[in-house]
Amino acid sequence: MPTEPLTKNHPVANSADLRLRTAFLVSSIGDWIYRLAIPVLVLKITGSATSTALAYAIEFIPYIAIGLVAGVIADRFDRRRVMILCDLTSAVLALAVTALALLDEPPLAAIYLCAFLLACVRPFYFPAFQGFLVDVVPEQRLARVNSWTQTVDSALGFIGPVAGIAFVAALGVSLSALVNALSFGASALLIAAIAHTRPRAAEPTTANSIxxxxxxxxxxxxxxxxxxxxxxxxxxxxxxxxxxxxxxxxxxxxxxxxxxxxxxxxxxxxxxxxxxxxxxxxxxxxxxxxxxxxxxxxxxxxxxxxxxxxxxxxxxxxxxxxxxxxxxxxxxxxxxxxxxxxxxxxxxxxxxxxxxxxxxxxxxxxxxxxxxxxxxxxxxxxxxxxxxxxxxxxxxxxxxxxxxxxxxxxxxGADSDPGADSGPGHTPQDAVGTAEAG
The missing domain is CATH 1.20.1250.20 (MFS general substrate transporter like domains)
Structure with a gap:
């Protein structure tokens, strides 16, 4: 259950807004680095276009396979802690890629595993981010924050491939992966600095409750x-x-x-x-x-x-x-x-x-x-x-x-259904004022 919404100009709301957006930017940049560093490493090892393409495309699989249930975790647990855990997990996996890249003959299976596990983190992060945004950002600022995140996503999609490849080429895969790990760590620290708690679910977490x-x-x-x-x-x-x-x-x-x-x-x-x-x-x-x-x-x-x-x-x-x-x-x-x-x-x-x-x-x-x-x-x-x-x-x-x-x-509004979950959430505005492309 979210805390009481903060007013538009409340200093705590503004501070949380800024830290959350900065964490999103840093974490998104980290995504682009690993998204390009891993295929470059696979290409260096195999010289195969098919193997390289697989390393890049593997990120889409977890959104379909894991995404359906990942939202339950975001709703059942403290979303702030879920995001921190996701960033820290990504940092550890990026460090693993750093270590693998330093080997003379990195095992391809281990690299694919790291790529897959990194891709598995994002389906948990995204719904937690969306829910946490609703928890800490005042309703009247939601459109602007969504616009900011979409602009960041679009700008990274626009310059990310060129800048990312140049970055990986300049620093090398191992050092790029290390910077990647640091970016996820910085994102975790920024989210940890946001003062917000959420009560635990009343029912114990079991397979049945999920x-x-x-x-x-x-x-x-x-x-x-x-x-x-x-x-x-x-x-x-x-x-x-x-x-x-x-x-x-x-x-x-x-x-x-x-x-x-x-x-x-x-x-x-x-x-x-x-x-x-x-x-x-x-x-x-x-x-x-x-x-x-x-x-x-x-x-x-x-x-x-x-x-x-x-x-x-x-x-x-x-x-x-x-x-x-x-x-x-x-x-x-x-x-x-x-x-x-x-x-x-x-x-x-x-x-x-x-x-x-x-x-x-x-x-x-x-x-x-x-x-x-x-x-x-x-x-x-x-x-x-x-x-x-x-x-x-x-x-x-x-x-x-x-x-x-x-x-x-x-x-x-929802049709009447006593079995549906309910809660305060955000009340729809009477006055008027959004593909799942992402």
């Missing part, structure tokens, strides 16, 4: 129709986006026969657009209802996908993907903020975990669908037309379902 909590979270998600619809629509939106994104390499380099720099420009435009969208999002949430912004963002995303259908050239793809980045950030900030406001704090970890697992589950489906579409005739038109059609369904779903009313009393 299963019961998980079932309660699913019931809450089912009864909150706006959140349930939003979760489904975010997953479908991910399907549309990854139908394109998974095939951009083939589309630009093979179909369009463009140099690699053009591919970099397309992904760079998306990253830059996401940063712009993250900056614009809090201004939009101040002026418009969150449900309306969600529908608008979904509609804008679908509209941008039509441009390469009409003009199937690489520059049309570049423009479309840049605007897509803006739309995605607006959707993410609006969705996260709305969900934090309407889902009771006691179950938000479970709801976040299920939403994130559903979103990640559609990524491989979208990539496979895109690979099939791009191998036919008129691949650019076919690929973007299919994605635009899926996104049009998502837009209609957002505009016609309870999602558009998610921040009003009638659109966000």
């Amino acid at each position: 299963a019961k909590d998980f079932a309660g979270g699913l019931r809450t998600l089912w009864t909150m129709k706006a959140v349930m619809w939003g979760t489904v629509l975010m997953a479908l939106s991910n399907l549309a986006a990854w139908t394109i994104e998974g095939s951009l390499f083939f589309l630009i380099l093979e179909v369009e026969d463009m140099p690699k720099v053009v591919l970099g420009l397309v992904f760079g435009a998306q990253g830059l657009g996401a940063v712009v969208g993250g900056v614009l999002a809090p201004r939009l949430t101040d002026r418009y209802r969150l449900g309306v912004l969600l529908a608008f963002g979904m509609g804008l995303s679908g509209a941008t996908m039509v441009l390469p259908v009409l003009v199937p050239t690489w520059w049309a793809v570049l423009i479309a993907w840049g605007v897509e980045g803006i739309a995605t950030s607006v959707v993410i900030v609006s969705w996260f903020t709305a969900r934090q406001k309407v889902v009771p704090s006691e179950v938000i970890g479970r709801v976040v975990s299920v939403s994130r697992a559903a979103a990640y589950a559609t990524i491989p489906l979208g990539a496979v669908l895109g690979g099939w579409l791009v191998s036919g005739t008129s691949p650019t038109r076919t690929l973007f037309l299919c994605a635009a059609a899926v996104q049009a369904v998502v837009f209609l779903g957002a505009a016609l379902s309870p999602v558009v009313r998610i921040d009003s009393g009638s659109g966000s």
